[in-house]
Amino acid sequence: EMNVQHCRLLLQGLSCLRDEGKHADFNLVYGDARTPCHKVVLAVYSQRMLGTCLQSSVNFLEMENNPEYLVEKLYHWTNVGLEDLDVKMSRAADELDIEFLVKSKQVQVIQSRLDIMERARLRVFSEQLLELWRNEVLTDVILEVGGASFRCHRPVLAAMSGYFDAMFSSGMKESEDHIAIELHGFDKHVVENILSYIYTGKADIDNANADLMFAASVYFQIKPLRNLCERFLCTHTDVDNCVDVLALAECYSCKNLADNILNFMKENIVELLGKKSFQKLNSHTLQELISSDDLIVPGEEGVLNLILQWFDRQDNQSEESLSSLLYHVRCSQIRRETRQRICGTNPHLAKYSSCQTRLLQVDEHMTSDSYRNDHVLLVVRPNHFSDDVDIVCYSFMQSAWFALNQITNFNPGGSPGICFHDNCVYISGGSGNLNNFVKYDCRSNDWTFLQRMGFRRFGHCMCGVGEDIFVIGGKSMPNDTFNTIQKYSIGKGAWSKEGELRIPVSDASCACVASQILIFGGSQSIVTFSHAIQCYDLKTRTCTEIGSFPKGVLTGIMRICSNEEYFFHVTAEGKLLQSSRTDPYESAPELIGTISQRLMMTAYSVVYYKGSVLLVSDTKTAQREAKVIRYSVTETKQLQCDIKKLPFPPDSNQYFAVVVNINKRHLSLPIMT
Known part of the structure; x- marks a missing residue:
């Protein structure tokens, strides 16, 4: 099918x-x-x-x-x-x-x-x-590979494959009807899998054939299959195979896959350092990693150590190559005594005087060296008991909470809209101030008041796409749910009317897939919930109903997160559902587990992080301390969570959380929990 x-x-x-x-x-x-x-x-x-x-x-x-x-x-x-x-x-x-x-x-x-x-x-x-x-009816071309023959339809192959389109348009013998075309250098099972994808949209991709399927999708110029292979490779990348996957991406000039693998390496460089695959990194890739602000390391001394460990195991060693790597160490952030000790004990540094000079002749009072970023769980807490919005983050590397700049005099009240887009958190409306609109920039740790909304609302959802922020549904009074969609142009700094939902809802969740915004569930009134999944098409500016949640699911308040393949929906009672992100039309969301029994949450957020859903909530666990629950989506069970406690009293009506990189210079105020 x-x-x-x-x-x-x-x-x-x-x-x-x-x-x-x-x-x-x-x-x-x-x-x-x-x-x-x-x-x-x-x-x-x-x-x-x-x-x-x-x-x-x-x-x-x-x-x-x-x-x-x-x-x-x-x-x-x-x-x-x-x-x-x-x-x-x-x-x-x-x-x-x-x-x-x-x-x-x-x-x-x-x-x-x-x-x-x-x-x-x-x-x-x-x-x-x-x-x-x-049944091989009306087939007009035969593909032969490895002793197997496959009968197909030329227009179907050409519609999905630039390779076959060019072949059948060439005027050469391959463009003649009913001729057998031999494909060299391919495994017959791979070609069979390719044809299955062309005719059904489905392919059996696994760890054994992912590289061959990816290479074939590039060769045959089947872009959607190539994207499918990329997603598989991304979601199955680990510290043991990431170097090989990066080499595959670079071999076929696949920048998107290469960038994703490099980001994985930057976030997991400490774990990668202890693997054999680390030594297979070439000098160019290592320089790209260590020059990045997003290299997640405990401190700059760790960058120096990983350079020296990599260099020690290379066959071709030279003073020039080591010096070029050391250029990317931010030496002013390493104590001079530490640099002196390393120069005195490392044989390569003792051998190469220019490398010693690069490390030691640094003014300790230099401030020009920029700090690297830290990988954090960012938590935003609008508080209806205060006019302020608190924002904190948990460093996974340092196992500590840090306070960031809060915004004062915002008066969010209940149920403001919040979304994350392009390294910024946007907050709009809320029952305390129905028109307010602000932005928190994760790069600068600053808040900015933006042009106020022209439409008063709370209980709405928000989504960022390209250069625009979309505000969807909501209400201005408790029983006044509406269907309007507004658009804020980031470049122009102005609001405009965008379109309408098919079903008016508030307290829904939403997500973007390509040029479509999906709206999941929501409330139609205080006592009426919507089980519908709506799809708003940004190109046609029309909204259709494309599916629904199964009966019995509490969809009135629901939060969403995702990985490359799936959406994960968490209800207020802690039920976890999964739906396809690659093909939202394919099937209804499926219940896959319960994060924790006896939950009934009003203030919560969910984040996908390394194979698990992190539930950020005021709801206490049985130990009455942890406010972040980690639930494995693959093992469908609750796992131990290192984050023991949110640094807030339990009095918020909403949380918003996202995993993001924050510059370490902003992490100067650790919070005791």
Whole structure:
């Protein structure tokens, strides 16, 4: 079965081929006009056309009704109105006997008719295309690899693969129908997996074949499969394989994957130091790591030690190469006595005088050396008992809480909207001041009051996309839930009306996937909850309902976090649900566990961190001390959490948490808990 997102993607690719006049092998003729099509697409939607296309000598059909608009929408269902469905499509659909459209006349609920047609179109396309492929019907190309043969449809391959599109357009013998094309240098199981992805959107990727699948997706120019392989490699990267995965990314010039692996190395450099793979780092990669502000180390002495350990095990050693690495050590942050001791005991430093000079001739009072960042759990606490907003962070490396700059005179009241975007925390509204809008910059540790919202609200959710912040739903009075969406342009510093939800909700959670904002659950009134999953498309500025939570789930207040593959939804009673981030249309969120029994939270936030969900809440554990609970999403059980206590009294009505990097120069006020 093909997933919905892939179905749309494949049809979009076929539509582009048709627009460009590529690989069309059939024409619908209306008078003097011809509508070019692909046989496989026509056969998918119409049994009549399947019979016609199976007559190998026939490549056209004369029509009594103009089929152009109908064919266009079969490929790409956009901007279809009820009038278009009845007037522009109906007669041609009857003539071609396109069953799902003929049946549409029996649908009585006018408001949902177009949504029904869209779902029917995708279902028919996915089911019938797989049927044609599995039964080798209308296949016009044979791929041969490792003694195996695979029969496929040229337009389908070309729609998903730039490699096959170019091959079939070349005019060479490979572009001829029904010719066997031999693929050299590939494993037949990999090619079979590739074809399965092209036709279904699903591929079996595991630790044994991920590198081969990634290499093949790059070779065949199948970008969505390449992205899928990248996500797998990212989520399965550890300190033992990260150097090899980085080499793979660099081999195929995959900057996004390489950047993700480098970030992993920066965050885990202390653990990586003790692994054999550390010695396989090349000098260029090591310099990139140690020059970064995001290298997470206890202190600058640790950077010096890792350079010396790496250099000690290299075959090609030179004074120049060691000196170039030492250039990135921020020497003024290491005590002179420590530098002198290391220079006196390390044989390489004793041998290379220029390296000693670089380390020792440093003014201890220098302040030009910038501090590196620390990896922290940042917690923002609007407090309805105060006009202030507290903000603190927990350093995973130092195992300590630190106070950051708070904002005063904000008066958030209850349920302000909060989101994290581009290293900034944005806070808007709240029952205490319905129009306020502020930003906390994690880089500078500063707050900024921004232009106030033109629409008064609290209980809303927020999401950052590109250069914009979106404020969604909420209410201005306890029983006044609304559906408006506002947009704040970061560059222009101005608000504008954006669009509307299909279902008005407050206290929902939201997240962005590409150019879509997903809105999960929420409250419609004090006693009525929504189980719907809504999707707001930023390109079309329309909102649709794409799914729902299972019955019995408390969706009125819910928090969300995610990794590369999944969303994790945590309800106020501590239930943990999982849904697909890569294909939100695919299935309903699934209950995978309960974080802690007997919970009922009103103030909480959740964060995904290294395979676990961190629940930040006023709710005490059985030991009546820990305010952060760690729950493994893979083992589905609560684990020991090193963060023993939040540095707040339990009197907040909301928390917001995010894992982020904060410069160590801002971590000067440790908090005793």
